[in-house]
Amino acid sequence: MARIGMFGGFSRKKQALMHGTAQPQAEQIGLSDGRWRALWQRLARLLGQDRALVLGVVLAAVAALPALVAWAPQMTDYPSHLAGYKVALDHGEDPYLTRYFVFNWEWTGNLGVELLMVPMAPIFGLEQAGRIIVAMIPFLSGLSIVAACRSLGRKLGVGPILAFAMIWSPSLLMGFLNYSLSIALGLFTFALWVRLEDRPWRWAVMVPIGFVVWLCHVSGWGVMGVLLFGYEWSRRRSWLDWRPFLKPWPLIFPLLPMLVGMGANSKVSYGRYVLEYKWGILYKSMRSFDFYFDIISLDLVLLALGWALLRKRIDGRFGWAALILLVLTLIVPRQIFGGDYADYRLSTTALLVACLAIDLPIRRWMVAAAASLFLSRTAVTTVVWYQDAQTARQLIAALDQVPEGARVATAVAIPRIQWRFGPFEHFGSYAVVRRSAMENSNFALPDVHMLSMRDLSYRFADPSQRILYSPRQHIDLRKFGPARHAEYLWYIGRIKPVALPDGARILYSSENSFLARLADPSAPGT
Incomplete structure (x- = not known):
């Protein structure tokens, strides 16, 4: 019998036993009609024979585990995104939010989760x-890897399973939700593009899909275009064949709103120390929580890629796109369209697509090794998120002392050099989420974000909450600028400050934080 799926099919005897147990179960639940019985048997065969599909779905479900064990996603930027969603959906009903914030909806290429929140938050x-959406993104990412692989008629082998290890990328751990969602949708679109190869109406399907991916995130839309171009380029007849450049034309229409300036931000910057920074985003492409574990993980992936290159087992239908994304990682500015780390996002995506290009012979031990890398990295993320969530419960208890509509200045002490992403850099935004407070760690800069402060007379937004410190450096909060405009000071950090603003009185403290009531700045003598 021909081998089916990744590990081979069942024997005829085992299939007969499987079919014999499925048929009585169908009768027990009332599926006595012949058509329903046939459908049940086909489903049983699918689950029993296509083990590769089952494995892919299981791995995709495992990818969502961190969001399921933590009471709230422990991403760096997540609390500030949540605060933005609250203001966006308020529509002027909360008097405090209306007093402090302005939210200008714009049709722009960075609206993925914002649009999902419109129907989901009321329910x-x-x-x-937010927690459901965060769990959904890695799950969809896993399914999109499976879909892209199977669309090319390939089994779920070593390369695609290694690609699962890129799901919890630095972008997702930092909280770039719209981008991560757009990458998953881009891979689904790639699979659909291949499936509809000979359909004359494919363009009519792809035009609206292109807009959907662009609305999620403009960078994901760009990656999708690179994937389709790479696929078409691998099928060219000669180096002078110009058709691969024209084939993805149904995806080009989002350029129109970008050209007329809808939601566009023209700020472009490479930042300082460009060469050092570019090298950094390459070797940090699998950065998560532990330096040695992440570097070893990257070395193992590069070793698999090198072995596939030596064996000439690289699938050009993904390989060309991976090469283009690597080049873009090196030449794209750090800041573009108002977003930061535009190039850093691409580094892990290039690695993911490169893993999809690996087409090594399927051996059980190789598949097990690739799956172990993904499972171990997901396990580390799950454990760290659970631990950070317990700390977060202690931190958020401080808000019990904060009245509705208060003015809160958050100070977060951040080491100048650290490998892991700090989960609490924007934790102060929970003051907006739970107390409708004015708070200073939000993404609320005019002409950069849709959310902005109503009173622009002083800077009260990210990164004003950050206090970078070096070893043996003392933190003195007497000159902490945002505290001059606030009623409460919420400090979060592993080291205790040596001084507080004059007149501050601590109301709540935990191992890594405290909340202090500040002296009334309008009172005489203050």
């Missing part, structure tokens, strides 16, 4: 809806 509540 599940703001925080629960």
